[in-house]
Amino acid sequence: MASGPGKGGGAMPDAAIPVAPPLVVEHIAKSYVSGSKVTPVIGDLSFTLGRGEIISVVGPSGCGKSTLLNVICGLIRPDAGSIRYHGRDLKGQQSSMGYMLQKDLLLPWRSALANVMLGTEIRGVPRRRGEERARALLDQLGLDGFADNYPATLSGGMRQRVALARTLVNDPDVLLLDEPFAALDFQTKLLIEGDTVRLVRDGQRSVLLITHDIEEAVSIADRVLVLSQRPTRIKASYQVSLDCARDDMIAARQSRGFSDYVRRIWTDLDVVHA
The missing domain is CATH 3.40.50.300 (P-loop containing nucleotide triphosphate hydrolases)
Structure with a gap:
C-alpha cells in the first residue's frame, strides 16, 4: 500500500x-x-x-x-x-469468510479428507497443496488416522471436527x-x-x-x-x-x-x- x-x-x-x-x-x-x-x-x-x-x-x-x-x-x-x-x-x-453451522453437513460419499478438501477444490487450489493443508488440520484436530474414514463411521464429535477443518482449510x-x-x-x-x-x-x-x-x-x-x-x-x-x-x-x-x-x-x- x-x-x-x-x-x-x-x-x-x-x-x-x-x-x-x-x-x-x-x-x-x-x-x-x-x-x-x-x-x-x-x-x-x-x-x-x-x-x-x-x-x-x-x-x-x-x-x-x-x-x-x-x-x-x-x-x-x-x-x-x-x-x-x-x-x-x-x-x-x-x-x-468462513461459515460453520450446528449441522456438520458432511457429504456422505466423500471421506473426511475429501470433505475438508472440498473448499480448496472449489477455489482451484492445486490438489497437492490442498491435501497437505487438509491433512495438517485433521492432525491438529486429533483426527490423525481418520482421513480416509467416511462420515457414517465417525462419531458426532469427530464429524464436527471435520466440519471445523473444512471451515478453516481456506484460511478465512x-x-x-x-x-x-x-x-x-x-x-x-x-x-x-x-x-x-x-x-x-x-x-x-x-x-x-x-x-x-x-x-x-x-x-x-x-x-x-x-x-x-x-x-x-x-x-x-x-x-x-x-x-x-x-x-x-x-x-x-x-x-x-x-x-x-x-x-x-x-x-x-x-x-x-x-
Whole structure:
C-alpha cells in the first residue's frame, strides 16, 4: 500500500496507516414479509469485530441471531444499514469468510479428507497443496488416522471436527459460527471448543459466535453481546476478562469472575419473562 507524503515530504511510516477492522456492522435492520404481514426481526443493530477478537452473541430464542449471520455473510440482504469488510462495503458472499453451522453437513460419499478438501477444490487450489493443508488440520484436530474414514463411521464429535477443518482449510480471517457445538455431549463440546479457540487465536482470526449457552459464550469470547427480543437490538455488552489461558475451557469456567458474568448475562436475557 502506498504511503502519503509526511512532514518534510518524507514517506509516512507504515505504523501511521490506519487498519480497518475486519467487520463493521452499522444500523442493520431486517424484516420478513409474508403477504400483507411484516415481521420485524432485526431492529437497529451496530457493532465492530476487531482483528483477532472473538465475540459471542446470545439472545432469546427467535430473536434473529441466525438472521444476523445470514445478513453478514451475504446470504440475505438487510433492509437498512451497512456492513463493511476490511473497510469496504460488503457485497455478496466473501470467500475469505468462513461459515460453520450446528449441522456438520458432511457429504456422505466423500471421506473426511475429501470433505475438508472440498473448499480448496472449489477455489482451484492445486490438489497437492490442498491435501497437505487438509491433512495438517485433521492432525491438529486429533483426527490423525481418520482421513480416509467416511462420515457414517465417525462419531458426532469427530464429524464436527471435520466440519471445523473444512471451515478453516481456506484460511478465512473471519469466522461466523452458528451454534456449532450445541449438539455435542458436554465433554466433547469442551474439547472442540478448546481446539477451535486455539486454532482461531493462533491464526489471529476474528470470530462471531452465535450460541444459546451463556457459559460457552463467556468461556470462549473476549466480548459478549446480549440481544433483546425482536426486533432485536444490542441490550448489553460485556468485555470478558478471565485469569486463565483462554483455550482451556475448564479453567475458564473455574476462573474468578466467571460465575458473575454468567449471572449478569442471564439477568439481561430476562428469560423468565421472555
